[in-house]
Amino acid sequence: MRHRGASFWPPGRIRRPVDVPRLIASSLAALALAALAAFAPDAARTLAELIPVAHTDLTRALLSIVNVFASLTVLIALIVVVVDAIRFRRFALTSAVLACVVAVPLAVGVALLAHLASSAAHTLLLGEPHQSAGLPVTAVTALLVGADLHGRPWWARSRIALVIGIGCAMGLGSLTLVSAAYAVLVGTAAGLGVRVALGVLPARPPEDVVRSVLAGAGWQLTALEPIQEAAGRVRYAGERADGQPVRVTVVDPDRRGVTFGRRAWRLLRLRTAAVGRPALSLRGLLEQQALCAALAAAADVAAPKALALLAAGRALLLVEEPLAGRPLSATEIDLPCATAAMRELRRLHEAGLAHGAITAESVLVLPDGRAGFAHLGAAQPAATDLQRELDVVAMLVVVATSVGPDDAVAALRAGYRTEPVAETRLAALLQPLALPRKDRPPRRRHLLPELRTALTLGESAGGPAPRLERLSTRTVVSIAAGTLAAYLLIGQLGQIDLLGALQKAQPGWLALALLGSAITYVGSALALQAFVPVSLPLGTTALVQLASSFLTLVTPPAVGQVGLNLRYLQRASVPVATAAAVVAVKEFVTVLVTVPLLLLCGWLSGVSASRLTLLPSGDVLFVLGVVAAALAVLVVVPVTRRLLLRRLQPLLRQTLPQLIAAASDPRRLVLAITGVLVLNAGYVLAFDASLRAFGASLDLPTLVVVYLAASVLGSAAPTPGGLGAVEAALVGGLTAVGVPVAAALPAVLAFRTATFWLPAPLGYLAMIGLQRRGRL
Incomplete structure (x- = not known):
């Protein structure tokens, strides 16, 4: 059988995933070095001079001798590579030659582009003509990387010889630190690029x-x-x-x-x-x-x-x-078969092992009626209790798909012999993240609650689910979004004298901003009272809304407020289902009032004494366009669209009866709309006062549009309280309608201080007081 490496263009090549990040890193580093030489030549020249050139005759003679030996070693390595490739790995020679051919023009081309920005860039990157070793180093590096020598006998020796040769060249003055780094990076990028484009021969034995x-x-x-x-x-x-x-x-x-x-x-x-x-x-x-x-x-x-x-x-x-048997996916499962699978899983767990990948394909039905496992590729020795429980949960879902939740639980009790306490914990673990990827919703969406009911006999699952994640996706997104927003805000802060602007702020307007912030909690309380079937005191309800401001420090927008309102209504003897419906209707009505208000103010921004137009003013139209584009992206992207549908469909089903009931009672509907309008009026008042405190102002429709647009974008952000997203949206909206950054940025910071930061400690005190009084 002919060895597959004996061809210059063999089939069966693969692409190493690890080569892709290496290619990206080396390419970005080479481009960064070229940008430094093009736009900051003085800094690049300083970096190039970090390693001094040897001047004494003895030192130069020693470096020359070492350089000769290093160059000979590299040359011998190249000859060995060629001979080895011709004999055993001819495709390696093809890749090496292509990488060498690509590397040299690439190095020269990038240097010429940098030369357009700075006349010194070409010399900094490639060295002086007729004496630089930059292009030879680029060619050799590309050849060695493209030949894919990893694991071959001469790989380590050739790298060491090349590094020694580069060091001697820098000491002799034919390379600088910048030109040497540029040569190695471009050669590495060219070699990796050829490997990613053409693939490599796998090291797997034939x-x-x-x-x-x-x-x-x-x-x-x-x-x-x-x-x-x-x-x-x-x-x-x-x-x-x-x-x-x-x-x-x-x-x-x-x-x-x-x-x-x-x-x-x-x-x-x-x-x-x-x-x-x-x-x-x-x-x-x-x-x-x-x-x-x-x-x-x-x-x-x-x-x-x-x-x-x-x-x-x-x-x-x-x-x-291998084990002879049929997978559960190809077998008619009955109760004895499901019990046998549970029994065999218990035997596996008693051996101290967790399977880690229970699916309908990984569980077999054997000819003698027993169950078994097709593979143990994901098994873990010395398994923890949680790992074994995750196996049981996955097996429950697998068998329940065929025999139903009740028979699956019966098989669990007969085969695995669980206790009631263990079943309560298993019920809490029935969550999508606990299942293997193939068994997760939407395929198993309706099965999980049915299994929980069967395990707990219709009672509550009994406590929170065990935490499986170190870092949730929401946490990662929050950190990334917060970092980006902080970066943008810090960049804007560097453009103005913030301390000077704060010293010139007018205290009276700042006090009015605080008053506007206080009004928002009254409006929120009125909107909640409108749909509650029992009488609630307005003062206590407003304090609950103030208490929710403390929770916004650690939760995304509206999440903490919804949870606290649910707790408050339950303490007021409102049934759980009714409380959830009331809070959902309140949030839904807020959206129904806010969106038309945003559109109305956008239209009013185009009305003037001299002319009447049906379109908003140009600046406001731009702000509305940005908001519409952001929301359109959420709808167009399949992942976010499915998420929105999953969130909105239950909300609509839950709120529709309450909305119909509210529409049939004009007094409640008017009270709810009034509360939402008072809520938004308080925020607009605080926003306008914050602007006027720093010598800026906008007409009312434009002001409302900027605030509501930023509020919509901030509510979609996963950061606590919309932190970062709201500030960036407000500053962007103000500057888009003509407010200078020097006034917009301190005004936004003052507005967020009045409506977000200062209410938080007061909210904590309100929450403590309400808890002591038994209201929360």
Whole structure:
């Protein structure tokens, strides 16, 4: 059989995922260096002079001798690479030559572009003509990287020789620190670019080598056929001389980047108690799989048996005896079958193992009626209680899909023999994040609540669900959004004299801004009272709204307020379902009033004494366009559109009866609309007073548009209280309608202080007082 490397253009090439971030990093670093030489030549020249040139004759002579030996070593390495490639890895020669051909013009082209901005950039990047070693270094680096020498005998020696040669060239003056770094970065980027574009030959041993390794270990196979190639490995189905089937898994070290990235993200996102300490490399993963198979066999668990773990160069081979059976996905499951699956899962757990990937394909029904496991690739030894509970939850969902929630719980009790306390905890764990990806909603959306009901006999799940995540997606997005907003605001702060502007602020207008902030809590209280079937005191309800201002420091907009209002209504003897409907209707009516108000004020901004137009003024039209574009993106992107539908559909179903009831009672509807208008009027008053405190003002319709548009964008932000997003939207809106940044930025900071920061400590005191009085 001809070796696949004996071709200059062989099939079966792969692309290493780890090469992509390396290519991006080296390209960005080279471009950053070119930008530094083009736009800050003095800084680049200072950096280039960090390593001085040797001046004494003795030092230069020694450097010249070392440079000769280093250059000879590099030359020998290149010759060895070419000879080795022609004999065994001809495609490596193809990649190396292409990388070399791409690198030199690329280095010259980027330097010429930088030269357009600064006449010194070309010399800083490539060195002086006729004496620089920059282009040869670029070519050699591209050739070595493009040849994909990782793991080859001369890889380390050639790198060391190249580094020594570059150091000697800098000491002799034929390279500077800048030109040397530029040459290496461009050569590396060119070599990686060719590897990403054309692919590389996998280090996985060919089939004849696999047969040879197995034969050397005493495993004579009469057949060996590949059955699966994915995720950094290849699986073969084989047959021994006695007819016994075997399965051979070969780890491909060239694809290690896929598993490392995915598993590292799971470790960062999820708690250790949920995912254990899984191996981050494919080799470690295969070794762990062999260990788990041995432990399962010792406990007489029906699972593939590990027969041998062999090395084939840098690759690793696992020989297993597969388990004969049909997957649950291809079997009619009944109660005895589901009970057998639960019983076998308990045996696995008693051996100290967690399966980690329970799906309908991974669980088998054996010919003798027992259940077993098709593989243990994700199994964890020394499993925690939480890991075992996650297995049970996944098995419950798998069997309940076929036999129904009640029979699935009956199988759990008969096969796994759970206690009521354990079932309560399992009910709390029935959440999408706890399931393998294939079993998550929307496919299992209606099954989870039905299983919770069957486990708890219709009662409450009994306590919060165990926390699985270290970092939720919301936390990550909040940090990223907050960082971006802070960066934008800090950039704007650097453009003005903030301290001077604050010293010139008019205290009377600032006091009026505080009054406007206080009015908002009265408006919010009126809007809530309109839909409550019992009588609530206005003062206490307003204090509850003030208390919610403290929660906005740690929750996204409206989330803390909704939760606190629910608690307040429950304490006022309002049934849970009614309280939830009241709060939902209040929020819905706020949206129904705010959006028409935004459109009306936008239209009024185009009305003047001299002319009447049906369009808003140009500046306001721009602000409305930005808001519409942001909301359109949320609707167009499939992920956010599905999220909005999931959030809005239950809200509409819940609020529609209450809205109909409110429409039939004009007094309640007028009170709700009045409350929303008072709420927005308070914010507009605070916003206008904050602007006037710094010598700026806007006509009322434009002011309302800017505030409401920023409020809409801020409510969509996942940061606590819309922090960062509201400030950026307000400043952007003010500057768009002509307010100078020097007045807009301190005015926005004063407005947010009056409506967000100062009410927070008062809200904390109000919450403590309300809790002591039994209102919360």
